Amino acid sequence: MNRLNLILWVLLSFSLVSSKCQSTKNAASKQITETPKKKTSMDTTTVIKSEEEWKKVLSDEEYNVLREAGTERPFTGKYTDLKADGNYYCKACGNLLFTSETKYHSGCGWPAFYDNAGNTAVENRIDNSYGMSRVEVVCKKCKSHLGHVFEDGPRDKTGLRYCINSISLDFKEDSTNDAKVK
Numbered sequence: 600m601n602r603l604n605l606i607l608w609v610l611l612s613f614s615l616v617s618s619k620c621q622s623t624k625n626a627a628s629k630q631i632t633e634t635p636k637k638k639t640s641m642d643t644t645t646v647i648k649s650e651e652e653w654k655k656v657l658s659d660e661e662y663n664v665l666r667e668a669g670t671e672r673p674f675t676g677k678y679t680d681l682k683a684d685g686n687y688y689c690k691a692c693g694n695l696l697f698t699s700e701t702k703y704h705s706g707c708g709w710p711a712f713y714d715n716a717g718n719t720a721v722e723n724r725i726d727n728s729y730g731m732s733r734v735e736v737v738c739k740k741c742k743s744h745l746g747h748v749f750e751d752g753p754r755d756k757t758g759l760r761y762c763i764n765s766i767s768l769d770f771k772e773d774s775t776n777d778a779k780v781k
């Protein structure tokens with residue numbers, strides 16, 4: 600039944616289109632150039648996944664921090680004291696977030712950076728949870744939680760301290776000259 604209906608519909612559509620083309624040839628050719636394009640998102644780089652999909656690609660700990668804005672315990676993250684040269688990418692989507700050039704020892708117990716890797720790296724959000732007013736830092740591409748940014752960073756640099764969970768990051772050492780956003 601359904602298939603028959605579909606065939607009939609297709610035939611009907613074709614006959615309508617072809618008759619229209621014949622009767623208004625000029626109008627039809629003009630129409631082609633004016634056909635509205637499909638609506639596409641301005642930011643094609645945004646990564647959108649359902650929470651179920653994130654759960655499949657992240658470990659429980661990663662999911663808790665990245666998608667539920669959890670915080671790893673201080674001095675436990677694997678990148679807190681790392682000094683190697685390289686880039687730090689988003690653990691969830693691979694977006695370049697920070698570089699070792701702006702990493703410094705803050706003593707806060709989490710990896711600290713005084714700047715991000717450029718205007719496609721991170722996004723700031725006001726976070727009033729736990730009775731505190733803080734600025735949350737999320738990945739600009741996939742909106743996963745990374746940490747917070749404070750204004751007690753090195754004064755001779757930006758004055759900012761990006762306090763980031765190690766578990767939100769994926770470090771890749773500088774072997775090749777990886778394209779830096781800046």
Ligand SMILES: [Zn+2]
Nearest residue numbers: 689692738741
């Ligand atoms: Zn991301």
